[in-house]
Amino acid sequence: MTGRVQATLRRMVKFLFNLVGLRFKVMGIILLVVLIFGGIAVWQVRQSAVATFRRQLDNQGISAAQDVAASSVDYIYTNNVFGLYQLVQETLKYNRDVRYVFILSPNGRVLISSFGQGVPVELLTANRVDPSERDHLQLLRTGDGLIHDVAVPVDEGRAGTVRLGLSEKTLWLTVGGLIHRLLLTVLVAACLGLLAAWVLTVLLSRPILALARAARSIGEGNLECRVSLDWAQDEIGQLGLTFNQMMDSLQDYHQKVRAFSRELLERNKELQRVSEELKRKEELRSYLLGRLITAQEEERHRIARELHDQTSQSLTSLMVGLKNAEAAPDMAAVRRNIAELRARTDGILEEVHNLALELRPRVLDDLGLPAALQRYCRESAERYGLDIDLHLDGFAEGERMSPELENTLFRVIQEGITNVAKHARAKNVSVILERKENRALVIVEDDGCGFEPDRMRTASSAAAERKLGLFGMQERIALVEGRMTIESEPGGGTTLYFDVPVAKNEGGKQGDEDPNPVGG
Secondary structure (H helix, E strand, O other): OHHHHHHHHHHHHHHHHOOOOHHHHHHHHHHHHHHHHHHHHHHHHHHHHHHHHHHHHHHHHHHHHHHHHHHOHHHHHOOOHHHHHHHHHHHHHHOOOEEEEEEEOOOOOEEEEOOOOOOOHHHHOOOOOOOOOOOEEEEEEEOOEEEEEEEEEEOOOOOEEEEEEEEOHHHHHHHHHHHHHHHHHHHHHHHHHHHHHHHHHHHHHHHHHHHHHHHHHHHOOOOOOOOOOOOOOOHHHHHHHHHHHHHHHHHHHHHHHHHHHHHHHHHHHHHHHHHHHHHHHHHHHHHHHHHHHHHHHHHHHHHHHHHHHHHHHHHHHHHHHHHHHHOOOOOHHHHHHHHHHHHHHHHHHHHHHHHHHHHOOHHHHHOOHHHHHHHHHHHHHHHHOOEEEEEEEOOOOOEEOOHHHHHHHHHHHHHHHHHHHHHHOOOEEEEEEEEOOOEEEEEEEEOOOOOOHHHOOOOOHHHHHHHHHHHHHHHHHHHOOOEEEEEEOOOOOEEEEEEEEOOHHHOEEOOOOOOOOOOO
16 A cells, blocks of 8 residues: 555656746745745744743733732722722723733632623633742633633732733734744745745846757767857856767767678678578487487387287287196196296286387277377376376367377376376376467376476486486477476475477377387
């Protein structure tokens, strides 16, 4: 929330800053400074004047109350109410700030008052003075404003107490007049500041505008443009001189750049020729590598066929012979040994059979990639004790891709599951193969121990073996112009992404190609 507010404020400041030109910015800044300092000065003068006038008002009230107290002693002792009345009226007449005057007896009874209808009850106890005090001041907030209430004992309190209240109306009238004159002074100062700012900005903006026009002309390609600021002998004149010197250097540099560009163009032609040669060699290398892998696959195909057609049948014959020997009635010990040999032979037969499947599964040629993956995942789950979840999407019934692409995808999935079984210590593996219009996406994900892809080059033997497997998958995917992405972290499992292009004419129906059957 704070970041959003800051961004909004920055945009507002930028908008306001760019709303007007330099002249108005300078004039606005000077006006703002004058108003700020003028406002501070007016506020300080007001505070000082109010404090001073209040002290004077307090002193005036104390003096008037003491005069009334001194003059009322004889009237009180002689019970001269008329004399007290005249004393109160004279006090009100000659002290225009006095709001009220009344005299209390020692027991709190009102002897005389300037109030026509009696003294308000709450006012009687609002300010009390000790007989040992000369006076006591109390500020009272009323509907007419702040009242300075002064209490002075009469004859040390034996004759009673004089209470006198002063209003601040005259004080605020005086302060208001003073502030009015100060504000007029600040306004005059602001006008003078604006006039000075206008003159200053005119002097500053002329050379800046001249430089801007020259820069615009240079931007349009006129490197002969210069500025004339000889009338100024200060920093502005120095700026114009430096600008002209810069343009002289820029013109020389431009000529050198043009000459260098011509030379660079010739070099670029040479580099382009070399690049095309390197590209041709790279294409040749990729072609040779593809042929190498093709030859490797053909060799695996041949070995798988031999293992299935010859080795498997030989072991089957051996198993039959051993079974016949086991059936001999007079060779119990031999039968036991033969039974063990039969079990071992059965295991060897199964291993050879699995080896043939790994080298080149026949179902890949006969039924295509989806069926081959279903069979391989099922057998790998039984062999490695993994829970393998295979999900196929986008494959129409009998639809095939090119043999090269099907073989590549099968091999990278096979290598991925093998790596999981050997290194990941995982329990669950998810394999997703999705066929889109012109792309094929493969995801192999496990819940194993994971690893740090950036640190695969650190070298335990297991890490080196895994690195070799990953590199092989990358090479296979690169040959079909695909991409491979690895996401893994220690303890968080591993996910492999393969994204390869599928040409529109690569799709076909089962039986379009002549499969080369291999054992399985």
